[in-house]
Amino acid sequence: MTGLEADQEFDFDFLFEFNQRDEGAVAAPEHYSYASSSIGPGLPLSTAHPSLPAPCHDLQTSAPGISAVASASHPSGYGGAVDSGPSGYFLSSGNVRPNGAPALESPRIEITSYLGLHHNNSQFFHDVEVEDIIPNSKRSPSTATLNLPNLEAYRDPSCLSPASSLSSRSCNSEASSYESNYSYPYASPQTSPWQSPCVSPKTTDPEEGFPRGLGACSLLGSPRHSPSTSPRASVTEESWLGARTSRPSSPCNKRKYGLNGRQLSCSPHHSPTPSPHSSPRVSVTDDTWLGNSTQYTSSAIVAAINALSTDSSLDLGDGVPVKARKTALDHSPSVALKVEPAGEDLGTTPPTSDFLPEEFSSFQHIRKGAFCDQYLSVPQPPYQWARPRSPTSYTSPSLPALDWQLPSHSGPYELRIEVQPKSHHRAHYETEGSRGAVKASAGGHPSVQLHGYLESEPLTLQLFIGTADDRLLRPHAFYQVHRITGKTVSTTSHEAILSNTKVLEIPLLPENNMRAIIDCAGILKLRNSDIELRKGETDIGRKNTRVRLVFRVHIPQPNGRTLSLQVASNPIECSQRSAQELPLVEKQSAASCPVLGGKKMVLSGHNFLQDSKVIFVEKAPDGHHIWEMEAKTDRDLCKPNSLVVEIPPFRNQRITSPVQVNFYVCNGKRKRSQYQHFTYLPANVPIIKTEPTDDYEPALTCGPMSQGLSPLPKPCYSQQLSMPPDPGSCLVAGFPPCPQRGSMMSPPPSASPKLHDLSSAPYSKGIATPGHGHLGLQRPAGGVLAIQEVPRPVGAHPGSPQQPPPTLLQPQ
DNA sequence: ATTCTGGAAAGAGTG
DNA sequence: TTCACTCTTTCCAGA
Numbered sequence: 001m002t003g004l005e006a007d008q009e010f011d012f013d014f015l016f017e018f019n020q021r022d023e024g025a026v027a028a029p030e031h032y033s034y035a036s037s038s039i040g041p042g043l044p045l046s047t048a049h050p051s052l053p054a055p056c057h058d059l060q061t062s063a064p065g066i067s068a069v070a071s072a073s074h075p076s077g078y079g080g081a082v083d084s085g086p087s088g089y090f091l092s093s094g095n096v097r098p099n100g101a102p103a104l105e106s107p108r109i110e111i112t113s114y115l116g117l118h119h120n121n122s123q124f125f126h127d128v129e130v131e132d133i134i135p136n137s138k139r140s141p142s143t144a145t146l147n148l149p150n151l152e153a154y155r156d157p158s159c160l161s162p163a164s165s166l167s168s169r170s171c172n173s174e175a176s177s178y179e180s181n182y183s184y185p186y187a188s189p190q191t192s193p194w195q196s197p198c199v200s201p202k203t204t205d206p207e208e209g210f211p212r213g214l215g216a217c218s219l220l221g222s223p224r225h226s227p228s229t230s231p232r233a234s235v236t237e238e239s240w241l242g243a244r245t246s247r248p249s250s251p252c253n254k255r256k257y258g259l260n261g262r263q264l265s266c267s268p269h270h271s272p273t274p275s276p277h278s279s280p281r282v283s284v285t286d287d288t289w290l291g292n293s294t295q296y297t298s299s300a301i302v303a304a305i306n307a308l309s310t311d312s313s314l315d316l317g318d319g320v321p322v323k324a325r326k327t328a329l330d331h332s333p334s335v336a337l338k339v340e341p342a343g344e345d346l347g348t349t350p351p352t353s354d355f356l357p358e359e360f361s362s363f364q365h366i367r368k369g370a371f372c373d374q375y376l377s378v379p380q381p382p383y384q385w386a387r388p389r390s391p392t393s394y395t396s397p398s399l400p401a402l403d404w405q406l407p408s409h410s411g412p413y414e415l416r417i418e419v420q421p422k423s424h425h426r427a428h429y430e431t432e433g434s435r436g437a438v439k440a441s442a443g444g445h446p447s448v449q450l451h452g453y454l455e456s457e458p459l460t461l462q463l464f465i466g467t468a469d470d471r472l473l474r475p476h477a478f479y480q481v482h483r484i485t486g487k488t489v490s491t492t493s494h495e496a497i498l499s500n501t502k503v504l505e506i507p508l509l510p511e512n513n514m515r516a517i518i519d520c521a522g523i524l525k526l527r528n529s530d531i532e533l534r535k536g537e538t539d540i541g542r543k544n545t546r547v548r549l550v551f552r553v554h555i556p557q558p559n560g561r562t563l564s565l566q567v568a569s570n571p572i573e574c575s576q577r578s579a580q581e582l583p584l585v586e587k588q589s590a591a592s593c594p595v596l597g598g599k600k601m602v603l604s605g606h607n608f609l610q611d612s613k614v615i616f617v618e619k620a621p622d623g624h625h626i627w628e629m630e631a632k633t634d635r636d637l638c639k640p641n642s643l644v645v646e647i648p649p650f651r652n653q654r655i656t657s658p659v660q661v662n663f664y665v666c667n668g669k670r671k672r673s674q675y676q677h678f679t680y681l682p683a684n685v686p687i688i689k690t691e692p693t694d695d696y697e698p699a700l701t702c703g704p705m706s707q708g709l710s711p712l713p714k715p716c717y718s719q720q721l722s723m724p725p726d727p728g729s730c731l732v733a734g735f736p737p738c739p740q741r742g743s744m745m746s747p748p749p750s751a752s753p754k755l756h757d758l759s760s761a762p763y764s765k766g767i768a769t770p771g772h773g774h775l776g777l778q779r780p781a782g783g784v785l786a787i788q789e790v791p792r793p794v795g796a797h798p799g800s801p802q803q804p805p806p807t808l809l810q811p812q
Numbered sequence: 813a814t815t816c817t818g819g820a821a822a823g824a825g826t827g
Numbered sequence: 828t829t830c831a832c833t834c835t836t837t838c839c840a841g842a
Contacts, residue, residue, distance in 0.1 A: 426817080431837055436816050486815070528835070542825075542834070575834080576819085 399554055399564065402464060402501050403474035406552065406566035412452035415553050415565040418515065421446040423586050423606065427479055427525035427547075427574040437484040437519050438549065438572065446569065448551045449515035450508055459553055461516050463493075463504040465523060466550035468571035473550060475501035477531050478541040479574060481549075482522035493520040508553060523547065523574055545575040546674075583607040583665040583673040590647070592658065592679035597649035600634075603676075608643040609667050610635045616648055616663040616678065627651045631663065650680040657682065 400406060408415050421438045428435040440446050448461060465479040480502040483495050494505040504521055508514045528541025549569040554562045573584060589602040603614070618627040629651070634644040643665065650659065662675040 428816095429836060433815060433817090435818095484815095488815095525836085545834095576836095 399562070402466075402498055402503070402550075403472070405472055406564050408565055408567040409452075410563055410565060413555060413563065413565060414451040415551060415567045416449055416451060417446060417549075417551065417567050417569050418449050419444065419447040420570045421518075421549055421572055423570065423584055424573045425523055426576050427523040427545075428482070429525050429527070434482060434484060434522050437489065437522050445517050445519035446549065447515060447517045448567065449513065450553050450555075450565070451514070453508075453510075453514050453555060456510050457556070458510060459508040459514070459555060461506040461508045462552040462554075463506060463518065463521055464498075464501050464550050464552075466548045466568055468546035468548045469544070473548065473566075473568055475499070475550075476547045477534070477537055477539055478526050478528060478544055479547045480524045480526065482524040484520045484522045489520045491517050491520045518549070521549065523572070525574060546571045546573050548572065583609075583612055583667050585665055585673045585676050588676055588678075591677070592681050593647045594683050595650035595653045595655055595659075595680045596683055597647040597680075599647045601645050601647050603643040603645060603665065604641055605643075605665070605673070606641060607667065608638055608640055608665060610638045611667065612638065612643060613666045614643065614645040614663055615666055616661055617675070618651065618659070618661045627661075647678075653683060655680065655682050 419440045419442070422441040425438045426435050437445060450459065450461070453459070463481055465476045465481045466473045467476045481504045482502075483493050483504055485493075491506055496503045496505055502524075506516045506518070506520065508516055526541075528544075531537055531541055532539075548571055550566060551568070552564060552566045554564045557563050570586070583605065584607060585603050585605040587604040590599060593599045593601075612633065614631040614633055616627075616629045616631055617625050620626050627650075629648040631648045632646040634646075637644040650661070652659075659680045661678050661680060663678050664675050665673040
């Protein structure tokens with residue numbers, strides 16, 4: 001901890017600065033402080049464990065795991081975050097409050113935001129405790145179905161045809177996302193990716209803050225206080241009806257389905273709520289950039305930044321694409337801890353009780369309830385298990401937002417996925433019946449175990465559906481976890497909603513060695529059009545069909561803090577078709593090879609055909625292919641699940657540093673697998689390690705790791721390279737491919753740049769662009785790698801300079 | 813009667 | 828603008 005402390009201080013500083021600068025920023029800290037304070041009380045009340053209380057964030061955030069694990073002293077990152085986290089919060093809070101005034105611009109906003117944030121965070125509370133408290137009425141339909149909150153609200157006025165799904169309009173979304181990515185990079189916090197997770201005061205602000213009249217607001221649209229009231233309301237309804245009833249872009253209109261009812265009901269009112277999630281995305285990118293390293297730290301900082309950004313965003317607003325902005329704003333929610341200005345404690349529950357219609361509406365988004373409700377109305381679980389036993393840790397508002405990157409292990413603890421889920425699982429729509437629980441590839445179900453926990457107190461394992469792209473792990477906007485019950489389900493679970501994300505809470509019992517079999521989790525697909533209309537949503541759903549199961553556990557620490565660990569599964573393809581027809585590479589026996597090639601590489605996955613071709617591609621930063629080479633495949637050895645290919649020689653036999661390329665399996669026209677990463681090594685250079693180990697790990701490890709940790713590219717380098725500090729070198733050398741992961745993550749060549757590429761693009765620009773020749777090209781790799789690898793560094797490589805993140809950034 | 817599943821139709825989106 | 832093909836979403840039917 002000591003080391004951490006130092007870090008903490010560091011973080012604090014940041015926080016302060018931010019705070020001082022922005023109210024929002026301040027707010028963030030405050031939240032924390034509040035949260036902490038408030039939490040304490042709050043939790044107790046509920047069922048929460050004492051442990052969970054306020055400290056949680058800090059700890060978690062601090063990412064004890066990360067900082068601690070990796071290196072006691074994480075300078076910046078986690079450690080700082082962690083340490084600072086707590087303290088930071090307090091301090092900040094203290095300051096803040098006083099400063100509260102500082103909020104100068106819009107104190108309310110801050111407050112609100114906090115609230116909002118809190119709520120979000122507190123979601124747990126809400127979910128757990130609050131829910132009970134809160135009248136169903138408030139919630140939208142308590143039905144299990146997810147309600148899309150305010151489609152209308154989300155819709156931009158600009159959008160001509162509400163119906164059309166954003167995806168189609170991807171441009172916008174993309175643009176926004178890209179922009180966010182690019183533009184943000186270092187520059188203004190606002191834009192910066194950082195915003196992402198944390199704090200998202202913005203969101204709150206906007207909504208609450210109306211006063212400000214954030215530029216964003218306009219974008220956001222109506223959300224403000226009362227969605228319904230808002231001008232849009234009318235629109236809303238229309239939209240609702242139209243949108244909702246009919247599927248947005250698609251067939252809806254044509255087909256008449258009966259779902260409308262539900263949606264409508266929910267709709268208008270809810271609308272205001274921004275989607276918390278949304279934020280992550282944008283931020284993600286940024287995060288990646290920035291600091292991957294500092295997941296936590298960053299988070300704290302981010303929060304601060306977000307706050308700032310929020311404000312700024314307003315200013316910038318004009319310049320920034322709507323979507324981008326929205327996103328930013330939205331972020332806040334997710335991250336934000338909800339703290340209420342006044343009632344810190346309240347933050348947790350109090351609010352719930354209070355709502356006046358209007359207020360409620362305004363807060364809704366903030367409140368988990370609001371958010372959630374709008375989004376997902378989760379049936380409340382009458383489950384008992386949670387209460388009695390479960391520590392209810394979740395409740396604490398201080399818990400890290402779902403888009404925060406957390407380590408999979410810290411100190412003696414390690415959260416590990418013992419059995420990975422199958423790479424394919426057809427998600428079901430709300431209009432369909434459940435398609436069952438996610439299964440393991442070998443039969444049975446995935447399982448997760450917390451190692452190193454010797455206490456007798458049971459814990460709660462959280463599960464939510466996360467993204468599987470090259471960017472930072474975050475809740476997937478288009479998929480939600482779906483609780484499965486029935487005779488065949490042996491694992492009890494409880495649903496909760498955090499920032500619009502459904503979270504399945506599963507007990508981790510000492511008697512079961514803190515192991516849980518995940519046979520109670522299905523995957524629900526939300527209509528792209530609905531989600532894309534959400535405010536702040538920058539991602540498009542089209543072809544965005546891969547997800548990961550993300551597991552989290554919050555471990556109470558003796559010092560009162562809570563340590564949060566997170567692990568993500570390997571990617572899961574959730575679409576019907578692709579899962580059946582597209583080739584999928586899950587593993588590759590080699591991650592790199594000398595430029596001479598000739599080496600055999602075994603690919604394992606699905607849908608391989610004798611006619612399958614394996615194409616190696618080197619892409620330029622701009623995405624176009626510089627080089628393509630079909631690898632020879634051994635048809636005799638080809639099986640549906642495995643393919644043996646001979647690595648082709650690289651076009652340039654004289655490379656002096658590793659060059660990352662991609663390859664994919666092609667079954668025909670558009671039936672291509674995701675890009676896989678592969679690295680060509682200089683002929684005379686000692687091989688770093690091409691084989692199995694990496695492959696393996698990457699695949700598996702990466703999945704998880706990336707999941708949890710930060711996706712930042714930098715880390716990767718550090719980790720793998722552990723070597724040289726030089727940025728440049730790192731980049732180059734660093735690029736070790738993370739094969740497997742890549743497979744899942746990278747976008748198909750043909751695929752629209754948007755989704756997948758988004759991530760890549762950003763990276764490329766940020767990283768590659770600048771001067772790294774090949775490296776630049778490798779780009780995606782960087783991003784990808786980073787993500788994958790990062791984790792390791794954190795957890796695994798304590799020694800590594802982890803926090804290189806900064807390095808990365810700087811390099812550029 | 814439900815829950816899972818696999819399959820596929822219908823229509824919108826993409827290039 | 829048209830066309831072929833892809834992708835999404837909803838239905839259907841059987842286990």
